[in-house]
Amino acid sequence: MRVLLFLTAFGALAAASPATFVTALPVAKDQWLIRFNFQQTLGTSSFLSSQFPINNAYGLTPKLALLFTFNQGFASLNRDTAQGPLNIRSGGSGDTLAFARYTLLRVDKPKSTLRVAPLAGLFMPAGSNSFQGPQGLLPGSLQTGSGTVDPYYGVTMGYNTSHWGMALDTTNRNNPVAAQGISPGGQFRADAQFQLEFYPPKGLPDEGLPAGVDLSFESNYVQDGKGRSNGVASESTGGKLLKQDLFLELFTLHWQVGAGVQVPILRDLNGSGQIKQRIGFSVFFEYYLAAPNWRHKGGHR
Numbered sequence: 087m088r089v090l091l092f093l094t095a096f097g098a099l100a101a102a103s104p105a106t107f108v109t110a111l112p113v114a115k116d117q118w119l120i121r122f123n124f125q126q127t128l129g130t131s132s133f134l135s136s137q138f139p140i141n142n143a144y145g146l147t148p149k150l151a152l153l154f155t156f157n158q159g160f161a162s163l164n165r166d167t168a169q170g171p172l173n174i175r176s177g178g179s180g181d182t183l184a185f186a187r188y189t190l191l192r193v194d195k196p197k198s199t200l201r202v203a204p205l206a207g208l209f210m211p212a213g214s215n216s217f218q219g220p221q222g223l224l225p226g227s228l229q230t231g232s233g234t235v236d237p238y239y240g241v242t243m244g245y246n247t248s249h250w251g252m253a254l255d256t257t258n259r260n261n262p263v264a265a266q267g268i269s270p271g272g273q274f275r276a277d278a279q280f281q282l283e284f285y286p287p288k289g290l291p292d293e294g295l296p297a298g299v300d301l302s303f304e305s306n307y308v309q310d311g312k313g314r315s316n317g318v319a320s321e322s323t324g325g326k327l328l329k330q331d332l333f334l335e336l337f338t339l340h341w342q343v344g345a346g347v348q349v350p351i352l353r354d355l356n357g358s359g360q361i362k363q364r365i366g367f368s369v370f371f372e373y374y375l376a377a378p379n380w381r382h383k384g385g386h387r
Contacts, residue, residue: 233264271311322357
């Protein structure tokens with residue numbers, strides 16, 4: 087009974103979080119969630135990308151959460167050109183994402199939770215969109231930012247029971263055109279997750295805190311608009327991509343660790359010569375921390 091009451095008060099913390107999108111991360115009032123990620127992507131033209139995003143979420147009130155994502159990484163590309171083989175690489179900080187999420191609909195029951203929440207924020211230009219190589223501007227896949235402040239908004243939904251759960255989101259990133267460098271087009275994204283707990287086989291334990299292992303099946307649809315280079319439209323940019331993901335996740339009330347693989351199943355890219363993702367791998371670890379003491383001092387005066 088204590089475990090069920092805890093789940094009712096703190097939402098779906100005993101269920102695995104989505105691995106490939108952070109909009110639906112469960113976070114309660116006065117909690118700080120921190121997630122460390124390693125994401126590896128392999129593509130055509132010997133493309134290799136290694137990214138290390140750090141996600142932070144803080145529950146300011148029972149309904150309002152603040153989320154921040156910081157990223158570091160590098161990428162490399164090997165291509166044959168008329169002048170011979172071209173080996174190029176780049177790295178550094180990526181754009182920083184900050185947004186607020188407000189729960190409009192909240193339904194808590196003894197064995198299930200439901201959340202529906204709109205979100206809005208900004209991508210701030212911490213990365214670079216003007217990395218240069220031997221032949222001028224590097225392609226967009228090797229740039230780490232957009233060069234502009236990009237509005238970001240959408241809606242997310244999460245539903246969890248003691249044995250299974252699901253999460254959905256749709257988001258838009260509007261990328262203004264930068265005067266110089268590579269300007270990626272706007273991005274529409276839709277994600278879906280279904281997670282199934284298969285250990286322990288009977289769900290919540292009779293005593294102690296919940297812990298278990300989940301399989302998480304996730305799908306990611308991304309539609310990118312056409313980009314620009316120094317203000318000039320680039321025809322061979324943008325397109326549509328659908329990926330299917332499978333993650334194995336170990337979770338408790340206080341932390342989670344997960345690892346999985348991502349495979350593109352549908353591609354419709356504009357123009358020719360674009361880098362095509364072949365496979366991706368991802369590992370993450372997240373931890374829930376209690377509120378700092380100063381958040382509670384006012385209540386004891």
